[in-house]
Amino acid sequence: MSLLRVGPSRTFVDGTVGYGGHAEAILQGSAPDGRLVGLDLDAEALAAAGERLAPFGERVVLVQASFRQLRDVLRAQAIREVDGVLLDLGVSSVQLDRRERGFRFAEETASETALDMRMDPSRGETAADLLAEASEETLADWFGRYGELPGSHRLARAIVEARREAPLRTAADLIRVTREARIGRGRRHHPATLVFQALRIAVNDELVALEEGLAAALSVLKPGGRLCVISYHSLEDRIVKQTFQREERGCICPPRDPICTCGRQPTLRRVHKRTVRPEPEELAANPRSRSARLRAAERLAA
Ligand SMILES: C[S@@+](CC[C@H](N)C(=O)[O-])C[C@H]1O[C@@H](n2cnc3c(N)ncnc32)[C@H](O)[C@@H]1O
Structure with missing residues (x-):
């Protein structure tokens, strides 16, 4: 929540709302007027999240969609920019446990x-x-x-x-x-x-979805807005890391070129150079967090 800079009067997207654990924390942390748009592909998860988040009333909107479509989902809600996007990748504990x-x-x-x-x-x-x-x-x-x-x-x-x-x-x-x-x-x-x-x-199609989701998230973040991504295996984490590095560098000219001709400016600043890993207490309480890696970055002014 602190890396996402959750606070009142801000708008957040939880691109993988699941059963609403993170979403609930974001809504509590952004009271009394923060807003949240929650996305998930899984209708059953969304229904459960809907019940859990009902006390927050109109501050929350849930949509069955992929985070690949994040931009279109926000446009349909007449939201142009947001203060934070969270992606907690993979499957939920409930999905894992349903045979x-x-x-x-x-x-x-x-x-x-x-x-x-x-x-x-x-x-x-x-x-x-x-x-x-x-x-x-x-x-x-x-x-x-x-x-x-x-x-x-x-x-x-x-x-x-x-x-x-x-x-x-x-x-x-x-x-x-x-x-x-x-x-x-x-x-x-x-x-x-x-x-x-x-x-x-x-x-x-998870890796392509992640690349598109990261691009969509970057395109809707306000300057100063935060993007936090939790991944659970090295293929996902590599995509997040490489995207953050590329966007932090800006220039995409081949290294042998003497001067920059692409003119691309950095769009992100990494908040942590390394990943954030679960603390021992979290591991003890929730052993499934053991492979989780969190990366956080901040959108720079265009
Ligand atoms: C690790 S769980 C998220 C749990 C959630 N943070 C919570 O607090 O309950 C990942 C969720 O992402 C969803 N998901 C996976 N790929 C998705 C995608 N491309 N777009 C939207 N949701 C996706 C899954 O259906 C699952 O519910």
Whole structure:
């Protein structure tokens, strides 16, 4: 809340409102007249957030949309500029714990866990659809880029062979093929963890969404406004870090050029050069925060 500089008479966007935990803190911290626009792709999360945030009345508006569309959502609310944008990426604890959403797998229940993984379960293709339809090259590309997985080609081939016999429908089907392809043996995590991560990123086009969401956030922030992003794995964090570095530098001319010809000015100032990590007390109270990294930046005058 302090990095977002939450306070009265300001307008904030929570681009990943989820079950409304951060949103509630922003609304409390911006009383009596601060406003919040909350976005999420997940209708069920938004309904729960709506109930939680009802006491704040007209100070809050919730919209089912991707943070990619943040600019259009604000325009529809006749809001041109905001004082702060928060993105808390990935999936919520509630989504993780709902077996039918397929975001998490546990060996014991894997045969009942559908391969869905959509943030908005009312539209788009599920993980099972992608596993059934994607070419071997595309699968290998996803596992390589989104899972940073050694053996991505071997796994892609194993999936294509397995689906000739029967479609992969459950987490257990995918775990079995991952094992047969000898993926991730001897690693700290379950061998299928990075396979699931890669599929989830592909199903929701998460990295492109993040790049577009960051650009949209920058385009609506007032000078002095803050952008705070919490990410949970290195692929997301790298995009946030590189975007902040690029916007802080301004100039995009090749380093060998003797003088700047692009004329681009810095648009951001990083509030912390490094990431903010959870304190030990937070880790003890909320072990799922262990991989969280927060980066914060301030919009400069154009
Ligand atoms: C870590 S949770 C956020 C939890 C929230 N901060 C809270 O206090 O309850 C991430 C949320 O982002 C949503 N989400 C993921 N990608 C999104 C996107 N591109 N646009 C909007 N919401 C998204 C998910 O549906 C999920 O509810």
